[in-house]
Amino acid sequence: MGSYVIRRVGAMILMLVAQSIAVFLLFAVLPSNPAALTCGKTCTPQVIKANEVRLGYDKPLYVQYGLFVKGIFVGREYGSGTAAFECPAPCLGYSFNRSENVTDLIKSRLPVTAVEAVGACILWLTGGTLVGILAALKRGRWPDRLSMGTALIGYSFPTFFIGLVIQYLVIFKLRIMAYPSYTPFADDPVAWAKAFILPCITLAVVYAAFYARLTRNQMLDTLGEDYIRTARAKGLSERAVIGRHALRAGLTPIMTAAGLDLAGLLGGVVITEQVFGLPGLGNLALNSVLASDLPVITAVVLVAGAFIILANLVVDLLYAVIDPRVRVG
Amino acid sequence: MSAFLEIEDLKVSFTTEDGVVQAVDGVSLLVAQGRTLAIVGESGSGKSVTSAAIMGLHNRRRTTVTGSIRLDGEEIVTASDGRLRELRGKRMAMIFQDPLSSLHPFYSVGKQLVEAARVHQNLSRSDARSLAVEMLNKVGIPHAEQRADEYPHQLSGGMRQRVMIAMALMNDPELIIADEPTTALDVTVQAQILDLLATLQDELGTAIVLITHDLGVVANTADDVVVMYAGRVVERGSVRDIFYRPQMPYTWGLLSSLPRMDNDRSIRMVPIPGQPPSLINLPTGCVFRPRCEYHQFVPDGRCDTERPALEDVAEGHAIRCHLTQADRARFAAERLFLPTKEGA
Numbered sequence: 052m053g054s055y056v057i058r059r060v061g062a063m064i065l066m067l068v069a070q071s072i073a074v075f076l077l078f079a080v081l082p083s084n085p086a087a088l089t090c091g092k093t094c095t096p097q098v099i100k101a102n103e104v105r106l107g108y109d110k111p112l113y114v115q116y117g118l119f120v121k122g123i124f125v126g127r128e129y130g131s132g133t134a135a136f137e138c139p140a141p142c143l144g145y146s147f148n149r150s151e152n153v154t155d156l157i158k159s160r161l162p163v164t165a166v167e168a169v170g171a172c173i174l175w176l177t178g179g180t181l182v183g184i185l186a187a188l189k190r191g192r193w194p195d196r197l198s199m200g201t202a203l204i205g206y207s208f209p210t211f212f213i214g215l216v217i218q219y220l221v222i223f224k225l226r227i228m229a230y231p232s233y234t235p236f237a238d239d240p241v242a243w244a245k246a247f248i249l250p251c252i253t254l255a256v257v258y259a260a261f262y263a264r265l266t267r268n269q270m271l272d273t274l275g276e277d278y279i280r281t282a283r284a285k286g287l288s289e290r291a292v293i294g295r296h297a298l299r300a301g302l303t304p305i306m307t308a309a310g311l312d313l314a315g316l317l318g319g320v321v322i323t324e325q326v327f328g329l330p331g332l333g334n335l336a337l338n339s340v341l342a343s344d345l346p347v348i349t350a351v352v353l354v355a356g357a358f359i360i361l362a363n364l365v366v367d368l369l370y371a372v373i374d375p376r377v378r379v380g
Numbered sequence: 381m382s383a384f385l386e387i388e389d390l391k392v393s394f395t396t397e398d399g400v401v402q403a404v405d406g407v408s409l410l411v412a413q414g415r416t417l418a419i420v421g422e423s424g425s426g427k428s429v430t431s432a433a434i435m436g437l438h439n440r441r442r443t444t445v446t447g448s449i450r451l452d453g454e455e456i457v458t459a460s461d462g463r464l465r466e467l468r469g470k471r472m473a474m475i476f477q478d479p480l481s482s483l484h485p486f487y488s489v490g491k492q493l494v495e496a497a498r499v500h501q502n503l504s505r506s507d508a509r510s511l512a513v514e515m516l517n518k519v520g521i522p523h524a525e526q527r528a529d530e531y532p533h534q535l536s537g538g539m540r541q542r543v544m545i546a547m548a549l550m551n552d553p554e555l556i557i558a559d560e561p562t563t564a565l566d567v568t569v570q571a572q573i574l575d576l577l578a579t580l581q582d583e584l585g586t587a588i589v590l591i592t593h594d595l596g597v598v599a600n601t602a603d604d605v606v607v608m609y610a611g612r613v614v615e616r617g618s619v620r621d622i623f624y625r626p627q628m629p630y631t632w633g634l635l636s637s638l639p640r641m642d643n644d645r646s647i648r649m650v651p652i653p654g655q656p657p658s659l660i661n662l663p664t665g666c667v668f669r670p671r672c673e674y675h676q677f678v679p680d681g682r683c684d685t686e687r688p689a690l691e692d693v694a695e696g697h698a699i700r701c702h703l704t705q706a707d708r709a710r711f712a713a714e715r716l717f718l719p720t721k722e723g724a
Contacts, residue, residue: 276481277476277478277481277482278481278482278483278484278485280437280476280482281474281476281482281483281484281544281547282484283437283468284435284437284468284469284473284474284476285468285469285495285496285499285547286465286466286467286468286469286470286499286500287465287469287495287499288465291499295495296484299486300484300485300486373486374485374486375485375486375488375531375533376485376531376533
C-alpha cells in the first residue's frame with residue numbers, strides 16, 4: 052500500500068508539472084501581447100516596451116516559466132526601483148486589467164464555486180443514487196420506467212436551459228423567492244445561502260439525471276453477479292444481499308465518477324454562475340477571456356487542471372481502500 | 381432408506397420475449413442421506429434450472445414452478461420466501477461453478493464464512509471466526525488462520541473452491557448441491573476437489589446432488605445418475621446401470637463421445653450430431669428424435685408422434701425410449717462395444 056501511494060503521488064506531481072508547462076506555452080504563443088493590454092488607448096510603443104520589461108515578457112520563454120514557478124513557491128517581484136511591487140507566494144501572476152494579484156482574485160472566487168459545487172454534489176449524489184437503486188430494484192416496472200424516462204429528459208437539455216427554466220418557474224412564475232443577489236457570508240448569512248439554492252438545484256438536476264442512470268446500470272450489473280447469487284444461497288435476507296453485497300460493489304464506480312465531476316466543477320461552473328449571477332471562478336474565467344486577461348486565464352486553467360489531477364489521486368487512493376484487488380500490483 | 385430430497389414431477393418454465401421456455405418438464409428424482417446423485421446433461425438440458433429450483437434461487441417473478449420438491453418431507457415449491465431463507469445455507473447449501481466470481485471480491489474469505497454462519501447460528505463474531513478457521517482447515521487449506529484474512533483474488537482456483545466448500549459446510553447442511561464444481565478448475569485440482577467432497581460426505585453423511593456434464597466426474601463420485609435432455613429425465617439408474625447397461629440412445633451418445641482407455645485405439649470418439657432443441661416449441665414425439673440414429677427401427681413413426689414415457693427396464697433403472705429391449709441391447713453393444721452378456 053505504501054509504495055502504491057508513493058507511486059501515485061509521484062505520478063501526480065509529474066502531471067502537474069506537465070500541465071503547467073503546457074498551459075504556459077499555450078498562452079505564450081498566443082498572438083495577443085499582454086503588455087499592450089496593460090495601457091489600452093494611451094499606449095505608445097515606449098509604454099508597451101516599458102511594460103514588457105516590467106512584466107518580464109522581454110525575457111526568453113524558459114526564464115519566464117522559471118519566474119512563474121518561482122512565484123508560485125517563493126513569490127516574486129514585478130518591475131524594479133520605485134515602480135516595483137511584491138507578489139507574495141503563491142503568486143500566480145498579476146492582472147493589469149484588474150490591477151490585482153491573480154492569487155487574491157482566485158482566493159476570493161474559489162469559495163463561491165466550491166460551495167456551489169459541493170452543495171450540488173451532495174444533492175445529486177443522494178438524489179441520483181437513490182433513484183438509480185430504486186429503479187434497479189424495480190427493474191422493468193413503473194418506478195423504473197418513470198424515473199429513467201424523466202432522467203433521460205433531464206440530461207437531454209443543456210444546463211443553461213434547465214437553469215433558465217428553473218429561474219423562470221421559481222422566481223417569475225411561482226414567485227417563491229426573489230432573484231437572489233450574491234451577498235458575502237459575513238454580511239448576511241441567510242442571503243448568502245439563498246443565492247446558492249437555485250444554482251445548486253440546477254446543477255444537481257443535470258447531474259442527478261446522469262447519476263440515476265449510471266447507478267441503475269451499475270446496480271443491475273452487480274445484481275447479476277455470481278457473488279450475489281452466493282449471498283442469496285447463504286440464506287441472507289434481501290436487505291443484507293442488497294445493502295452489504297450489492298451496494299458496496301455497485302456504488303464504487305459511482306464514487307469515481309463523482310470525484311472527477313466534483314473536481315471538474317471546482318474549476319469553474321461557467322454557465323450556471325452566469326445564469327444566476329454568482330461571482331465564482333467560472334464567472335472570473337469568462338470575464339477574463341472576454342478581456343484577454345491572460346494571467347488570470349492561465350491561473351484559472353492551472354487551478355482547474357490541478358483539481359482534476361488531485362481528484363484522480365484521491366479517487367484512486369479511495370479505490371484501493373475499498374477494493375482489495377487494487378492494492379496489489 | 382428414506383430419501384432426504386424428493387422431487388416429483390417438477391416443471392419449471394419462464395416467460396421470455398420469444399415465448400414460454402419449458403426448462404424443466406416433469407423431473408422426478410430421489411436423493412438419500414449419504415448418497416450422491418449426479419445430474420448429467422448438455423448445456424440447456426435443465427440441470428442447473430433444477431438445482432436453482434431446489435434452492436429457491438430462481439427469479440420468482442418470471443418463473444413458474446409446479447410439482448413437488450420435498451426436503452426431509454417439507455415442501456419447498458410452495459414455501460414462503462422467509463422459510464426458504466431459513467433453509468438455504470442451513471439445511472441445504474450450494475457450491476457454484478466459478479469460485480472466483482462466486483465469492484465477493486471486496487470481503488476477506490474469513491468474513492464471508494463468518495457471515496454464512498451468523499445468518500443461521502447465534503454465534504459471536506469470534507466464535508464464528510474460530511468456526512471459519514476450523515472449516516478452512518477441514519477443507520485442507522494450509523495456514524487457515526492467515527488465509528482467512530486474505531481476499532478471494534489472492535487464492536488459487538483450487539483454494540477458492542475449497543473456500544466455497546467450507547462456506548457450504550458452515551452450518552452443517554444435510555444436502556449439498558454442487559453445480560459443476562470442477563468445471564473452472566485444472567484437471568489435477570478437479571480430482572482433489574472431488575476427493576475432498578467424497579471424504580467430507582463419508583464423514584458428515586451429507587446428501588450430494590452433483591450437476592455436471594463430465595461423465596468422468598460421474599463415474600468417480602456418483603452413486604446414482606440422472607441423464608437429462610431438453611428438460612426431461614431420459615435415463616435414470618445406478619452409476620453401474622448408466623456406464624455398463626445404458627439403454628437410451630442419448631446416453632450412448634454421451635458415452636461414446638468420451639475418450640476411452642480400456643479399449644484399443646480403433647474405437648473412435650463419436651460426437652452426437654446436431655444441436656439440443658429449442659425449449660420454446662418442442663417437437664411432438666420424442667425430444668431426442670431429431671438427433672437419434674435409431675428412430676427408423678421404431679415402427680409406425682411413433683418417435684415422431686408419441687412422447688415416450690419414463691419406464692422401468694430393471695430395478696431402479698428407467699428410460700424414455702420406444703426401441704424394443706432386443707434392439708436396445710443390440711445397438712448398445714454395437715455402439716459402445718459393450719459385452720453383450722453382463723460381464724461388468
